[in-house]
Amino acid sequence: MRMQHLIISAHPNEGSFSNALVDALKRDSEHNDVKVVVRNLYDLDFNPVLSSEDLAKIKNGETPSDIAEEQRIMAESDIISLVYPLWWGSFPAILKGYFDRVLTHGFAFKVDQDGARGLLTGKKAFLHTSMGNSVEEYENKGILKAFRQIHGQEVFGFVGVEVAGHMFYPRISDSSPEMKNKYIEEALGFYKTVMLDEEVVDIVTK
Template sequence: MKKLIVFAHQHQESFNRAILDQVESSLREKGQEVIVRDLYKTNFQPVLKPEDTDSMKVGKIPEDIKIEQDFISESDVIIFIYPIWWSNMPAILKGYLDRVFSFGFAYTMGDQGAVPLLKGKKGLIINTYGASEEQYESIGMNRAFKTTMDVGVFGFTGIEPVDHLLFGSVTTVDDLARKEMLGKVRETLNKHF
């Protein structure tokens, strides 16, 4: 089975890129097949347009959405790596969720409400932000980030969230602290996959 990494950071020299490299190399060292979807490199078009939803209503999935949905369908694990900006994910990733995690693919509606369609998959989220972890923990932001993605996206669609790593102060800590963060990423991957 495949591990799908959805990556959303525009800078090649970012710490998020170092996290991506660590995740990819750790999984490949274990002999696992890894697919990376770098949303900026692929120039993913994030705006959900009326023609997208009109096409999907009649069973015609736009090609760029179908490509991403196929990657998800073929994967047993989905890993999101992205920074937190203005207390949220980058717009390109929000647009990915809007367009790709669509009705009829990621969920449907039944007599009792929403029915998840991505059961049997596991999910991991890795976030970075500039504020300190202590600051975000004290005001409830870390809990909010986890609720939004682990419950609101993964749980809603049936993906089992196995972990959610949050790394603060990434713009101000030293290289030793960043190496420790990458070590935690490696430990998390070894624990779950």
């Protein structure tokens, strides 16, 4: 069966580096005969607020329809790419809310007497974080590792998805078009390395 690649975009601007990367990932996957589904959370006007009504419905096994649609797409996907700018050291609110509402108990994970267990096994995630600061600044502060842990393992790792790579794109607003193109080419090359099961060298774009 054809592989499905879910690309989640959480940048509000059409002309951003993030959305240029989304377009390139889409083209590249389609070129390799992979089915692509892009979910641009701003275009969808995705409601990011997990409400008490949502919680009550989910508890009763009645998943709200907008959540069920995202879950259906995620369940059918083999590869998940997340493309977002770093805002206050974290995800943009719309993306944080996507995780709050979509990765529900019973769909993404289960907690029982043996503890928590991820249910979305067999999938690979690639994270792409664009940022205003340099990678060195965050390395020196000792929090680059925390970003990998909190954005990658505490979300995807927790629900059983393998984090295949986490790319950081530094000082992106000051980067030249050539530099941005180089980052995009490196990102596409990274997917090929992982998919061909070659030796994986995690890249931190500097």
